[in-house]
Amino acid sequence: xxxxxxxxxxxxxxxxxxxxxxxxxxxxxxxxxxxxxxxxxxxxxxxxxxxxxxxxxxxxxxxxxxxxxxxxxxxxxxxxxxxxxxxxxxxxxxxxxxxxxxxxxxxxxxxxxxxxxxxxxxxxxxxxxxxxxxxxxxxxxxxxxxxxxxxxxxxxxxxxxxxxxxxxxxxxxxxxxxxxxxxxxxxxxxxxxxxxxxxxxxxxxxxxxxxxxxxxxxxxxxxxxxxxxxxxxxxxxxxxxxxxxxxxxxxxxxxxxxxxxxxxxxxxxxxxxxxxxxxxxxxxxxxxxxxxxxxxxxxxxxxxxxxxxxxxxxxxxxxxxxxxxxxxxxxxxxxxxxxxxxxxxxxxxxxxxxxxxxxxxxxxxxxx
Numbered sequence: 001x002x003x004x005x006x007x008x009x010x011x012x013x014x015x016x017x018x019x020x021x022x023x024x025x026x027x028x029x030x031x032x033x034x035x036x037x038x039x040x041x042x043x044x045x046x047x048x049x050x051x052x053x054x055x056x057x058x059x060x061x062x063x064x065x066x067x068x069x070x071x072x073x074x075x076x077x078x079x080x081x082x083x084x085x086x087x088x089x090x091x092x093x094x095x096x097x098x099x100x101x102x103x104x105x106x107x108x109x110x111x112x113x114x115x116x117x118x119x120x121x122x123x124x125x126x127x128x129x130x131x132x133x134x135x136x137x138x139x140x141x142x143x144x145x146x147x148x149x150x151x152x153x154x155x156x157x158x159x160x161x162x163x164x165x166x167x168x169x170x171x172x173x174x175x176x177x178x179x180x181x182x183x184x185x186x187x188x189x190x191x192x193x194x195x196x197x198x199x200x201x202x203x204x205x206x207x208x209x210x211x212x213x214x215x216x217x218x219x220x221x222x223x224x225x226x227x228x229x230x231x232x233x234x235x236x237x238x239x240x241x242x243x244x245x246x247x248x249x250x251x252x253x254x255x256x257x258x259x260x261x262x263x264x265x266x267x268x269x270x271x272x273x274x275x276x277x278x279x280x281x282x283x284x285x286x287x288x289x290x291x292x293x294x295x296x297x298x299x300x301x302x303x304x305x306x307x308x309x310x311x312x313x314x315x316x317x318x319x320x321x322x323x324x325x326x327x328x329x330x331x332x333x334x335x336x337x338x339x340x341x342x343x344x345x346x347x348x349x350x351x352x353x354x355x356x357x358x359x360x361x362x363x364x365x366x367x368x
Contacts, residue, residue: 019218021090022211024068029090034110040064040090041083041111047076052144052318053117054078057108059126059152059295060232061193063089065215066125070298073306077313078121083111085128087228099231101127101239101248105134109142118142121309122257125149125298126270127236130248137251145316146255146282147309149262150270150295153248153278154240186213186220199266199294252281258316259285260308264293264300286312 021040023029032039042064054074056067064082071080084091085104094103108131112118122143124132129151136143190212194201204212219225239248259282263275272289279287288308290297298305 018221019214021063021218022065022215024065026072027068031090032111032114034107034114036096037086037094037107037110038092039083039086039107039111041081042068042071043081044071044075046079051077051079052121054080054121054123055108055112055117056080056082056123057104057125057128057132058082058085058088059128059150060236061088061229062125062128063215065089066296066299067123069302070123070305073302074309077306077310081117083108085131085232087224087232093224093228097231099228100235101130101134103235104131104232105138108132108135109139112139112142119144121145121147123147123149123298124151125296126152127232129153130236130239133248133252133255136257137254140256143255143257145259145312145318146257147260147262147305147312148278149297149305150264150267151261151278152236152239152270153252153274155271155274186217190216196268197295199264199290199292199300203300249277249281252278253283255282257284258312260288260312261285262288262290262293262297262305262308264295264297265289265291266293267295269295286315 021029023042026044028043028045030041030043032041056064056071058064058066064084067080067082071082074080086092086094086107087099094107096103098106104127112120112135118139119142122132122136122145124130124147126149129148130153132143132146132148133151133153136146190209191201194204194209194212198204242248244250261275261278261282263270263272263278265272275287275289279285286308288305290301290304293300
């Protein structure tokens with residue numbers, strides 16, 4: 001069964017009612033109807049009018065909630081929106097059942113074209129990083145800058161800890177997994193996901209853990225939850241094996257936008273060793289290495305990621321760095337044990353809140 005076959009779940013209009021998605025203080029959630037797909041979009045009111053637009057794209061098993069804390073950190077810098085990819089968060093499945101990287105990228109492009117917000121500062125984590133890379137390569141007119149946090153780009157030697165997530169993409173594995181884990185509680189599942197995604201799961205507050213459990217319980221009631229997970233995982237595997245001009249590394253080389261790359265040294269899903277290759281592949285890149293971070297650095301070290309983003313804006317002439325931005329980044333890097341390297345290949349040679357307020361734990365992805 002390919003990721004482009006017709007969906008085997010009910011149409012969005014006949015899906016069962018479940019608990020509403022959590023909306024944090026200062027956030028808004030709206031539904032956007034597009035050709036072939038309906039997307040849920042989370043936003044914050046910007047600190048002031050006229051700020052440049054940004055769009056945040058989550059990873060496999062994640063949701064727009066993964067970006068809540070970073071969006072708050074940047075609400076004085078960008079006018080941010082975070083999208084729930086089709087079949088995740090509060091977005092129903094796509095009409096055509098296409099959960100491939102290209103299918104998700106097409107949904108993001110439709111959203112940007114319809115909203116007229118482009119070009120945007122585009123952020124992506126894990127699967128969302130692969131999606132954002134494809135969007136930036138095929139529609140450079142829509143992307144002002146690109147920020148990729150542990151992007152799911154092809155690796156020759158996949159980490160052992162990432163294998164179970166990849167196996168979800170094979171026919172029958174998701175069904176087998178649901179049978180084998182039928183007796184697992186939501187709390188057990190969330191602990192497993194946090195242990196896989198966080199460099200230090202102990203930094204997640206009890207309140208955030210509780211929100212994550214509630215969100216997972218809500219998702220498990222959705223008839224398409226495992227289908228969306230399995231088909232999206234299969235989409236990543238297929239993208240890893242795709243060669244030629246449609247290969248993700250080839251598309252990375254085509255990206256024109258200034259790019260910030262963020263890699264965590266404790267990432268169990270995307271290899272830390274891939275950071276230098278990524279820095280060489282994106283032509284206008286700068287690399288932020290965080291040895292203590294896991295797979296979701298924007299949730300673990302939002303202040304550091306925000307500081308590095310502001311520094312990139314200053315470098316490309318979009319925002320003066322200022323003492324506050326640079327000082328905040330330096331303090332955050334010291335806490336995270338990391339630092340930034342320069343642009344492009346020279347930078348590589350050099351080098352779902354996080355540590356302080358883990359309030360975005362709900363919707364943490366289960367993998368790339």
